[in-house]
Amino acid sequence: MFYIKKITLILFIVCSFTCIAQPPKGLHWSEDGNGYYKMENGGITYNTLPDFSKEMIVTKNDLTPKGASNALKIRNFFFSPDHKKVLIYTNSKKVWRYDTKGDYWVLDLSSHTLKQLGKGLPESSMMFAKFSPDNTKVAYVSNQNIYVEDLVSGKINQETKDGTDHLINGTFDWAYEEEFGCRDGFRWSPDSKSIAYWQIDASKIRNFLLIDNTDSIYSFTKPVEYPKTGQDPSSCKIGVVNIATGKTKWMEIPGDPIQHYIPRMEWTVDPGSLIVQQLNRKQNESNILVCDALTGKTNTIYTESDKAWIDIKSRWNDDDPSGWDWINNGKAFIWVSEKDGWRHIYTIGRHGKNETLITKGNYDIISITAINDKEGYIYFMASPDHATQQYLFRTKLDGSGIAEKLSPQDETGTHNYEVSPNGKFANHNFSNLNTPPLNDWVDLSTGKTIKTISNGDTRDFGELPKAELFTLTTADGISMDGWIIKPANFDSTKKYPVVFYVYTEPAAQTVTDSYGSAGTFLYAGDMAGDGYIQISLDGRGTPAPKGAEWRKSIYKKVGIINIHDQAMATKKIMEWPFVDTSRIAVWGWSGGGSTTLNLLFQYPDIYKTGIAIAPVANQLTYDNIYEERYMGLPQEDMAPYTNGSPITYAKNLKGHLLIIHGTGDDNVHYQNTEMLVNELVKYNKQFQMMSYPNRTHSLAEGQGTDLHLVTLFTNFLHEYCPGGGR
Numbered sequence: 024m025f026y027i028k029k030i031t032l033i034l035f036i037v038c039s040f041t042c043i044a045q046p047p048k049g050l051h052w053s054e055d056g057n058g059y060y061k062m063e064n065g066g067i068t069y070n071t072l073p074d075f076s077k078e079m080i081v082t083k084n085d086l087t088p089k090g091a092s093n094a095l096k097i098r099n100f101f102f103s104p105d106h107k108k109v110l111i112y113t114n115s116k117k118v119w120r121y122d123t124k125g126d127y128w129v130l131d132l133s134s135h136t137l138k139q140l141g142k143g144l145p146e147s148s149m150m151f152a153k154f155s156p157d158n159t160k161v162a163y164v165s166n167q168n169i170y171v172e173d174l175v176s177g178k179i180n181q182e183t184k185d186g187t188d189h190l191i192n193g194t195f196d197w198a199y200e201e202e203f204g205c206r207d208g209f210r211w212s213p214d215s216k217s218i219a220y221w222q223i224d225a226s227k228i229r230n231f232l233l234i235d236n237t238d239s240i241y242s243f244t245k246p247v248e249y250p251k252t253g254q255d256p257s258s259c260k261i262g263v264v265n266i267a268t269g270k271t272k273w274m275e276i277p278g279d280p281i282q283h284y285i286p287r288m289e290w291t292v293d294p295g296s297l298i299v300q301q302l303n304r305k306q307n308e309s310n311i312l313v314c315d316a317l318t319g320k321t322n323t324i325y326t327e328s329d330k331a332w333i334d335i336k337s338r339w340n341d342d343d344p345s346g347w348d349w350i351n352n353g354k355a356f357i358w359v360s361e362k363d364g365w366r367h368i369y370t371i372g373r374h375g376k377n378e379t380l381i382t383k384g385n386y387d388i389i390s391i392t393a394i395n396d397k398e399g400y401i402y403f404m405a406s407p408d409h410a411t412q413q414y415l416f417r418t419k420l421d422g423s424g425i426a427e428k429l430s431p432q433d434e435t436g437t438h439n440y441e442v443s444p445n446g447k448f449a450n451h452n453f454s455n456l457n458t459p460p461l462n463d464w465v466d467l468s469t470g471k472t473i474k475t476i477s478n479g480d481t482r483d484f485g486e487l488p489k490a491e492l493f494t495l496t497t498a499d500g501i502s503m504d505g506w507i508i509k510p511a512n513f514d515s516t517k518k519y520p521v522v523f524y525v526y527t528e529p530a531a532q533t534v535t536d537s538y539g540s541a542g543t544f545l546y547a548g549d550m551a552g553d554g555y556i557q558i559s560l561d562g563r564g565t566p567a568p569k570g571a572e573w574r575k576s577i578y579k580k581v582g583i584i585n586i587h588d589q590a591m592a593t594k595k596i597m598e599w600p601f602v603d604t605s606r607i608a609v610w611g612w613s614g615g616g617s618t619t620l621n622l623l624f625q626y627p628d629i630y631k632t633g634i635a636i637a638p639v640a641n642q643l644t645y646d647n648i649y650e651e652r653y654m655g656l657p658q659e660d661m662a663p664y665t666n667g668s669p670i671t672y673a674k675n676l677k678g679h680l681l682i683i684h685g686t687g688d689d690n691v692h693y694q695n696t697e698m699l700v701n702e703l704v705k706y707n708k709q710f711q712m713m714s715y716p717n718r719t720h721s722l723a724e725g726q727g728t729d730l731h732l733v734t735l736f737t738n739f740l741h742e743y744c745p746g747g748g749r
Contacts (some may be wrong), residue, residue: 024058032614033144051102052099052443054444055219055444055445056444056446056448057443058071058072058445059072060080060100062100063078065083065096065097066079066082066083066085066086067079067080067097071263072464073464073466073474074445074651075464077657081100085135085137086130088138089137093412095111095113095128097111098112098114098115099112099371101154101297103154103158104154104158107132107133107158108129109151110128110152111127111128112125112126112127112137113127113128114126115147119197120200120201124146126149127152129142129161129174138174140161141163141165141172144165148166149164150163150207151164151193155211156211156212156213156215158174160172160174160266162182162209162218162266164194164209166186167188168184168186168192168202169434170182176732177511179486180269183216183220183264187493189224189226189228190224191221191222191223191225192208192209193208193220194208195221195668196248197225197248198248198249198250198257198646199257199259199648201646201648202652203220203278205286205344207345208220208223209346210289210290212316213294216266216294217266217316218266219262219288219290219316220262221261221285221288222259223258224258224259225248227255228248228249229250230249231245231246231251231690231692233245233247233248233688234688235717236718238717243258250646251647252646252647252650253647253651253657253658255647256281256304256484256647256648258281259285260274261274261276263297263316266724272318273319274314276301276312276321276323278303282303283303283304284301284648285300285301286302286335287335287347290347292349292353294316295316296313297313297316298314298356299311302333302434305654305655306327307330307331307333308333309333310323310325311323311325311326311371311375312324317683318468325371325375327362329361329362331575331578334529334652342378350370350394350420355370355377356373357381357401359391361571364570365381365384365387366571367380367381367387368381368403370421370422379421380422381401381418382426383422385570386405386406386568387568388404388568389405390404390566391403391404392404392415393443393444396420398445399421399430400420402415402416403416403418404416404439409536410567411492411535412437412535413437413438414429415430415438415449417446431453436536437454437535439453442467448464449464449465449467450464451463451464454538456490456506456537456540457489457538458479459479459480459483459484460483460484460538461477461479462475463476463684484539485539487542488549488550490507490542491506491507492504492505492536495560495596497588497592497595499587499588501563501588504561505534505559505561505592508542508550508553508558509745510552510553510746510748511552511554514601516601517556518600518601519556519606519746519748520552520607520608521602521608522555522558522608522740523608524557524558524611525558525560525589525611525618526557526611526613526618527562527563527585527589527614528564528565529564529565529566529577529581529653530566531566531614532561533559534560534561541557543555545610546733546740547733550746553746554747556602558596560592563576563577563585563589564577565585566580576651577653578654579663580663580667581618581653582642582668583667585618586625586626592624597629603749606744606745607629607630607632608631608632608740609635610745611635611638613637613638613639613690614639616636617633617638619633619635619638619700620673623676624672624673624674627676628677631744632678632679632680632744633681634683634736634739634740635680635682636684637685637722638669638682638696639668639695640699641670641698641699642654642664643657644691644695644698647688669699673708674705674706674724679711679739679744680741681710681735681739682696682699682710682711683715683732683735684696684712684713684714685714685716685724687718693714700712
């Protein structure tokens with residue numbers, strides 16, 4: 024089935040040559056950048072570039088505990104700073120999105136001795152273990168407390184003792200993890216004498232109760248700490264614990280700790296100070312602070328504000344927000360800002376002075392790929408000419424150069440790179456709408472391919488229907504990028520149904536020039552062969568690299584401006600002579616489910632059929648970090664929430680609606696669907712609904728769920744928006 028091929032394709036693109044367990048993720052580069060380590064044959068190999076000679080560093084035998092018959096299964100691994108030991112992460116378990124709990128073992132590479140850490144702690148309870156910079160200890164979190172284990176004596180010290188389910192040391196609550204990408208919540212000092220850590224006090228956050236009706240004869244609840252929109256966030260503070268005494272010094276960060284967020288914290292190059300990013304609750308003011316670790320005194324060195332929001336979600340490494348990008352021996356650091364209307368890279372002096380713009384011009388950087396301080400270059404992804412694509416560029420760190428495009432000129436589409444620390448080598452992935460992924464190793468100094476892994480053969484991924492990119496300008500003068508897949512054996516004299524795939528919110532684009540991005544992955548069968556036109560469009564508010572004004576025009580207008588843009592674009596498409604205006608369908612998941620509802624309810628004369636999966640029907644039910652970032656505080660202005668929520672317009676439903684939701688969704692709670700059902704019933708609006716017991720936001724759990732979902736989706740579409748030209 025097409026949807027299975029698409030899932031396989033996505034996993035290939037994300038997982039190729041990477042580790043996707045707890046951060047740090049991606050390739051395990053050697054320090055000099057001339058090779059990488061890889062899990063292979065149950066062990067770990069070192070692969071030298073550019074000749075790819077291979078050396079077995081860790082064998083299965085090395086990973087077999089004394090008295091055991093089977094070797095440990097590696098989920099991830101981490102070398103000590105001196106590369107004489109390796110930390111093995113195994114027996115992992117999921118915490119919300121990622122498997123960040125597990126067991127840890129230390130392998131001494133010289134003596135080949137294997138030792139389990141955290142003896143006496145519950146199985147699979149340890150999180151974010153890491154070596155001290157002096158190689159003598161390992162710190163980790165278990166049950167919301169931080170521990171330090173001496174690698175010679177085996178002595179374990181519990182550095183924090185007040186951790187509970189609601190007072191969290193060294194890691195984060197649900198909202199910080201989901202919306203700021205924060206998981207690992209502690210950092211070793213450079214001198215190995217102390218640990219800086221976050222403490223989240225969620226004791227005043229109310230639990231949202233998920234109800235399990237199927238795993239027991241009597242139902243029971245599953246509590247989730249969840250701060251709804253308008254509710255106070257968790258209190259957050261930064262402490263530095265002396266590992267010799269176990270005493271914590273709290274940093275004197277200004278402002279109410281409940282009404283501010285601290286999404287980033289690291290040590291400076293000086294072992295005695297920390298650098299911290301603080302956001303106000305509205306997330307439109309950002310302060311960078313330097314904290315004295317001994318006294319707790321703080322100094323604000325850099326401040327930025329925005330009329331909408333400051334979006335750390337789209338900063339340069341959201342998957343692993345640890346690390347501070349110091350350059351010039353710690354005299355300056357890299358920062359990203361949209362303050363001139365474009366997402367640009369700056370260098371800022373250590374004390375907040377001597378700011379220099381590195382990337383110049385009317386274009387956005389998409390992400391930072393690598394920084395080579397020694398050679399004086401920074402590598403980044405951008406697409407100045409087409410917002411659906413991305414390419415690798417580099418420019419001088421001192422701001423004196425002009426951005427140089429490194430991606431091959433003849434490969435138009437979407438590139439991804441994992442660049443070595445020395446900026447010489449990279450693992451490269453390329454595809455476009457109709458070209459399957461090409462994966463190779465490249466020498467960036469020469470631009471030459473040194474090894475091909477996958478050559479973009481459709482036989483590896485399945486051949487998808489041909490898609491086309493197009494640009495459409497609405498009556499409002501808004502130019503929107505889109506993709507379209509026309510029916511097989513398309514006849515322009517006939518009229519065909521259109522199925523729109525939507526998201527439209529600030530978290531994601533749906534229109535990218537990459538293989539597998541176009542299509543309807545929940546459809547069971549050949550949708551083009553069954554006579555459907557498939558389309559997706561990105562309007563204002565989506566995170567396309569089109570400038571800050573494009574992205575932030577949606578501020579206080581989620582569910583309003585994005586819905587208007589989609590409807591106006593659809594009106595233009597309905598003018599095409601081969602479109603059947605009586606068969607216009609739309610579907611989406613999560614924010615796309617919300618968009619689907621809003622389109623059906625706000626423009627009932629346009630959209631005749633809709634499938635909304637896990638939708639936010641009432642914006643007040645979602646978490647405060649996300650909603651307040653884009654919509655402001657409801658206690659100050661409720662109108663945007665009322666005007667943007669689908670439930671406000673439910674009484675206008677005319678078409679055919681299918682709502683799908685998992686009752687165990689900890690992200691977009693099932694209560695959204697129940698609230699919407701009440702409103703639809705109130706106005707005698709007929710609809711169909713499918714609830715999946717105990718399934719989460721991904722609807723991935725339970726035997727037969729995948730097949731049932733695609734069958735349900737396909738049958739509903741066939742019944743209410745049948746395919747074929749007429």
